[in-house]
Amino acid sequence: MSITTEPEAFTAATPLMHVLADPRGRAAVGRVLPDLVSSSILHTLHGYPIGLVVDTEPAFAGDPAAGAALLAEIAEIDRSAEPERPAPERFVEPSKAYEDVDVPPGSATVRQSATVTRFGRFEVELHGPSQGNPFIDVRLEARVDGPDGSVTVPGFYDGSGVYRLRYLPERVGEYSYRTSSNARSLDGIAGGFTVAPARPHAHGPVRVADTFHFAHADGTRHRPLGTTAYVWTHQGDLLEEQTLASLADGPFTKMRMCVFPKSYLFNENEPERYPFVGDPVHGFDLQRPDPAYWAHLERRIDQLAELGVQADLILFHGYDRWGFATMDTVADDRYVRYAVARLASFANVWWSLANEYDLLFSKTETDWERLAGIVRENDPSSHLLSIHNCRAFYDHSRPWITHASIQRQDIYKTAEMTSEWRERWGKPVVIDECAYEGDIDQGWGNITGEEMVRRFWEGAMRGGYVGHGETYRHPDDVLWWSKGGVLRGTSPSRIRFLDEILAAGPARGLEPIPLDWDVPRAGVEGEYLLYYFGFDQPGYRRFLLDPAVTWEIDIIDTWEMTIQRLPGTYSGRFRIELPAKQYIAVRMRAARTVG
Template identity: 60%
Template sequence: MTFTEKTRIGTIYKNEAARGIIMRRIPALHTAAPHIASLFKSLSLDQYYQFNQEELSQSNWIAETLSELADIPYEGLSGEQEPETIPSADYEPAGVPSASAVVQAPALAEQWGVYEVELKGPSHGNPFTEVSLHAEFSSGGKIVRMGGFYDGDGIYRIRFMPDIQGDWKFRTSSNARSLDGIEGVFRSVEPSPGNHGPLRVKDIFHFAYADGTSYIPVGTTCYAWTHQGDDLEEQTLETLKASPFNKIRMCVFPKSYLFNENEPVYDPFEGSLAEGWDYTRPNPAFFEHLEKRIADLGRLGIEADLILFHPYDRWSYSEMPPAADDRYLRYITARLSAYRNVWWSLANEYDLMWSKEEGDWERIAKIIKENDPVDHLISNHNCLSFYDYSKPWVTHCSIQRIDVYKTSEATNEWREKWKKPIIIDECAYEGDIDQGWGNISGEEMTRRFWEGAVRGGYVGHGETYLNTDEILWWSKGGKLTGTSPERIAFLRRITEESPGGVLNPLPSDWDVPCAGIKDDYYLYYFGFNQPRFRKFNRKPGILYQVEVIDTWMMSIEKLPGTYEGSFQIELPGKAYMAVRLIKVDTKHV
């Protein structure tokens, strides 16, 4: 094979023989900020030229670059593969008694809670790679196999989420003799108030908890909030507590990007940026802090939409070799899959991750699915091109709009295409920074939420207002200062009041979308249009209560009397209005 115009710049850069050529052809690879260099690497040669042709001022730039690369062997992304570490049966001497490790395991666990078995075992060598640990949990005829993990200082843990009440028993298996064959019993009891279990897809396009309680995702984005230190993180939690948001997108790894250049408090692996990371040795303090914050969110009723990989990275976690990726995935699923409020997002902007191809994402999804018996919600998030959400493992569509202007207006189309819940996790952010994705108004953010809702989808929030401390909510958390959150709360209330607690699109007029249930309930949204009146044509003989809703002022005007058949409703002639028609029960009129 040879390099072509479709070859990613990162692939060329990785090739030592080609690196000097591509750095000379693209000097910014050497001088740009890390997040910009990462974006460059994600582009193919023709994409880079398309975005920078005016600056390059060379119509034959691609041809000249390929000519210089012509004699260099194409190595792709494979390179030299790291050999797999196979735990040895003689990790502990034969004289060590089986099942001799000290065990702590509680006698009770609530249904859908985190049940943890703690074992004190060996610590020589590298227990992260040299010790294999699992347990089988069983109740009646149900058997669940869970992976364990090493937590440092000779401590091993196995976490499990019992999904049924009653008596359970477990038995461990390990290549370490002291950890092998340990047995125990416990009882799973009634869940505590607020514990409704993990989320599931309901009725194709919506969600409900395991106990059947309806869930309306009202999300926000706070990518790097868990890397900011306790003071700011506690402030973020207090802000969330008073907000309408019940879902938060957040990264496992720290982020390096605009307005986010500080070092994290903890590193995910042993080592350093200067000397390199030991990907065979996760840092337990890093993951303990992460799970603490996930538990904090759980107590607030907030789902943690956990982003496993992202491209905005000066630490090279986005470019780990496949074997390191796989170890990390098995480790994090062992640690976190017992938490009921976890979602898996394979990546933020998967298509900017130059070192991963389609097969890598399918392998990553397979590892998550194999090691997560809870079967948490899982998806992959895009930048320039959508992932194939028809894949059977994808539970919902995690979407970033790819049209600069058309965002949630396409929700109907996406519902029909993928037949799965539509979550527009990035519709742009309310703020005032220089980037087009981060300077829409509160009015426009609210409009996009409403537009998506009446089309049967769910839109996500984010905030990027400039401040002297460069603490922007979308990345670091802190405080919300925008005008959309309280209006989003109002929309959440409207949705919860709808029949079944959800909105599904109805056939609509050409100029106004509508959601509801035919003949029973209609919610029309006029968006940025500003009519002075609207004529409605409904089936004769059905009476409706009519409400005029100002989605910005958060007011509901209930009109006197009832309406049927063809009728006209007067409107204030301003934007962001909605009209709700509710069928009247004539038995009680």
């Protein structure tokens, strides 16, 4: 027998975010304090008690009774009753009668390339009907047959009577395709193409390798040195080109970025483009994606690919003033299908269902599971897929999640938890937010460059991957973490140095090797050992290792970016002198094996 309890009534001590998560609570607060609910700093108040927020609200300064009335109204909400929700859009299956019966099947004009390179993007462009709203009235897909068998590839409408089907081939050889559609002119179109060898530096999509690491489709190892610039593609050409130039000079191989614009601290400007037709004044038509917006996003993703940078695309987030975070189920599903149909053929795409999924109050676990299924169903290339937390971790053991995307839960201890998370979920651990190097007032955005680099090293030593971001104040609110621009911090060059160390290490990546309680160690037993002392500062260190292996030893200053080779070789029990300063690593590489 299970015992259920009624949800507790809202009180003055209830955190603001819990009140806003209930549609009735959000409606009450929004009616009385509309500026608060739409404020760019709302999320900084989420954890505070609603009573404290009301007591300090400027709007109630001269009228405390109004604040008391709001708290009383919230307290009267019957939490045992399910809140009423707006009726969702009704899904309508595309009609087989979309085109007249006298339209010849397969009569649309076809354009395609006869040859594409391996890991390139094959595209079929169809010029067909435009009556009604083809975004919702037309279903289009193709079966593609190739050396690895058959896959179904979704198509999409690109406006002005143009439809597209895109496919990312991973094998050299001959391919054929045949379309299927409820629109007669788009149905039954057949064709073929040849896939030639890949171009230099084209390695294909990144996937999980050896349980905890990553490799491209051709086997080339990938180390995700990530950074975050959430809405860099929403800032206009001048700043966006500056961001690309910074990435070209930087060490990063992955960029976390949002499809939707963002409304938050330092993010109060309107973007130049929106994913849907419309504007903030007149609203958005969620049944009509804006092809110009998507073409711009695609161009930027391709430019990232040219730089060797993965685009970690965030499909949903809660920092919203346009209504994109609160679309209903039908609109959510349609949007995800459209995004995946357009972008799954880009080799450098990763999918992130959400940034801080637990701040999207209108979505449930059932919604996230459904949306994950839509991504999987519509992505013939099976790109990496994860979901990112604010406070509560999603269950990363779910089969659709390829890797754990982590935001810190503890103020200090994050990278140090990597080994535990690997064991818990049995998947790669990517700490996408360990906090950011910067000087803003938020605790997540004011760690030093030294601490950022330390967290990168700590995560690497425990077999994971840590992400970067910068939040240095700027007179025009151009903070890298959100808008991109110029990298100003002290950590990027040191992160590059770490990557050079990793590149010269074990080909499969670092694996933790438990040792003493006071220092992490990683590598391959008998071949390669790496010790990292972090913020400790030993002046010497004693070692006791297998005497059958003789070691060459380097002392690495991870901050000054220097490597000092010690003279001679070492084996068994020995002592080495260290510089008695922080951020030192010791690297041992087997010189020879005795016996």
